[in-house]
Amino acid sequence: MSGRVFLVGAGPGDPGLLTLRGKACLEAADLVLYDGLVNPLLLRHSHATAQRTCRVGGPGDRHLDQAEINRQLIDAAKSGLTVCRLKGGDPFIFGRGSEEAAALAAEGIPFEVVPGITAATGAAVYAGISLTHRDHASAVAFITGHEDPAKPESAVDYEALARFPGTLVFYMGLHRLPQIVERLIAAGKSASTPSAVVNRATTSRQRTVTATLSELTEVVQRARLSPPSLVIVGEVVRVRAQAKWFEDRPLFGKVIGITRPEDQAETAIDQAVAMGALPVVIPAIEIGPPPDISAVDAMLDRLDQFDWLVFTSVNGVRGLLLQLWQRGSDVRKLGRCKLAAIGPSTATALEEFSLRCDVVPDEYRAETLADALVPLVKDQRVLWARADRGRDVLPERLKAAGAMFEQVVVYTNRDVTELPAAELAMLERGELDWVGISSPSIARSLAKLLTPAARQHLGARTRLCAISPVTAAAAEEVGLPVAATATDFTWDGMFAAMVRCQ
Numbered sequence: 001m002s003g004r005v006f007l008v009g010a011g012p013g014d015p016g017l018l019t020l021r022g023k024a025c026l027e028a029a030d031l032v033l034y035d036g037l038v039n040p041l042l043l044r045h046s047h048a049t050a051q052r053t054c055r056v057g058g059p060g061d062r063h064l065d066q067a068e069i070n071r072q073l074i075d076a077a078k079s080g081l082t083v084c085r086l087k088g089g090d091p092f093i094f095g096r097g098s099e100e101a102a103a104l105a106a107e108g109i110p111f112e113v114v115p116g117i118t119a120a121t122g123a124a125v126y127a128g129i130s131l132t133h134r135d136h137a138s139a140v141a142f143i144t145g146h147e148d149p150a151k152p153e154s155a156v157d158y159e160a161l162a163r164f165p166g167t168l169v170f171y172m173g174l175h176r177l178p179q180i181v182e183r184l185i186a187a188g189k190s191a192s193t194p195s196a197v198v199n200r201a202t203t204s205r206q207r208t209v210t211a212t213l214s215e216l217t218e219v220v221q222r223a224r225l226s227p228p229s230l231v232i233v234g235e236v237v238r239v240r241a242q243a244k245w246f247e248d249r250p251l252f253g254k255v256i257g258i259t260r261p262e263d264q265a266e267t268a269i270d271q272a273v274a275m276g277a278l279p280v281v282i283p284a285i286e287i288g289p290p291p292d293i294s295a296v297d298a299m300l301d302r303l304d305q306f307d308w309l310v311f312t313s314v315n316g317v318r319g320l321l322l323q324l325w326q327r328g329s330d331v332r333k334l335g336r337c338k339l340a341a342i343g344p345s346t347a348t349a350l351e352e353f354s355l356r357c358d359v360v361p362d363e364y365r366a367e368t369l370a371d372a373l374v375p376l377v378k379d380q381r382v383l384w385a386r387a388d389r390g391r392d393v394l395p396e397r398l399k400a401a402g403a404m405f406e407q408v409v410v411y412t413n414r415d416v417t418e419l420p421a422a423e424l425a426m427l428e429r430g431e432l433d434w435v436g437i438s439s440p441s442i443a444r445s446l447a448k449l450l451t452p453a454a455r456q457h458l459g460a461r462t463r464l465c466a467i468s469p470v471t472a473a474a475a476e477e478v479g480l481p482v483a484a485t486a487t488d489f490t491w492d493g494m495f496a497a498m499v500r501c502q
Contacts, residue, residue, distance in 0.1 A: 009116015
């Protein structure tokens with residue numbers, strides 16, 4: 001049986017610029033072949049096997065020419081797989097997507113092409129440059145700065161480009177910038193034409209330099225820009241000063257370590273990207289099933305006996321209520337139970353089950369939750385769905401208040417044995433600006449995982465941010481210096497604390 005191939009434009013770098021159709025193709029794929037310029041964060045939308053393809057080899061990259069890539073697509077589809085070929089920018093704008101489509105068509109393999117936001121549009125908009133503008137340009141031209149070396153002569157007509165009444169955008173032209181500038185000016189383009197180079201567009205490492213056309217090469221060399229970069233030439237570059245926005249984001253350019261378990265890091269990743277940062281997932285703990293599922297089942301059989309259900313984490317909510325569903329029951333089993341959650345994230349997890357909390361304290365910590373419950377639980381039956389380890393503030397306080405208190409372990413909280421090699425290397429080189437620590441257990445686990453080379457950067461190049469004073473104290477106890485502590489005990493609060501410390 002033949003499979004099929006989706007040729008999908010991944011956009012220029014920001015993972016939020018993937019189209020909805022592109023996301024659906026990733027979700028449907030058995031195999032993802034993605035270009036070297038594609039943001040790996042997009043792979044979160046797929047459970048498929050993923051392989052990186054690079055037509056230009058770099059350190060640690062396997063070099064594949066276009067013929068090899070075509071053959072992989074064909075062989076995978078002929079074996080019955082659904083393949084998502086994820087390409088930077090748009091597949092049909094300097095992306096060789098048409099070559100891949102032709103190869104598939106020749107083999108009779110069904111395919112679909114999904115457009116993407118091309119690099120020119122993404123780079124210009126994220127740099128604050130409007131490629132067309134009623135005062136400056138009524139046309140725009142996309143030009144390759146890297147033609148096929150096998151061509152007998154260049155297909156680029158610089159005299160026509162010099163006369164072109166609009167904006168010129170050169171793809172892949174950085175390594176030939178001196179020649180492009182020289183030929184444009186020789187063909188009659190004014191040496192004073194406003195120009196720009198946008199490097200690593202739409203990512204947290206975006207850099208934009210502007211100059212007149214004659215000075216552009218020298219300015220780019222001083223800035224030490226490297227590929228991938230786009231060259232923009234035209235009067236529209238003048239609007240950048242008023243329209244730039246992306247590079248002004250509060251954490252722009254910062255590299256932030258997310259220490260949550262990988263399958264729960266998505267919200268924090270999205271928050272970091274939205275603030276202009278580069279998120280790096282370095283999970284310090286893993287979430288696993290409860291040690292004794294029969295104990296959970298026994299408690300579920302008695303749910304209707306309790307007056308209160310207390311949750312202190314999203315994992316507690318899911319651990320209890322998903323097991324309830326797996327056993328063929330549902331939230332009707334809760335009967336008259338009232339619900340308490342330690343904070344808004346936990347309350348939101350309950351809302352996913354169409355359950356509304358009765359108590360959510362203003363401060364998101366066990367002590368404040370206990371303060372809120374103490375007046376309410378005298379002679380009440382209270383059940384706490386918890387992890388296999390953690391603080392015992394709730395049992396002590398609520399029992400003392402007269403509650404008939406019980407607890408059930410619905411998930412395990414385990415330390416990981418080692419950090420991912422690439423992410424650990426970044427820590428050892430001091431490439432992370434911040435590491436967010438969102439629980440005492442994460443602090444203790446991280447302290448065990450850091451090598452001496454990584455520790456030497458803590459407090460200087462790499463700063464630590466704790467989600468709460470309790471977490472900060474746990475970090476300090478194990479020798480981790482905390483530079484900032486959130487006042488709102490959420491990841492939003494941690495990002496706000498990082499901004500305050502800049």
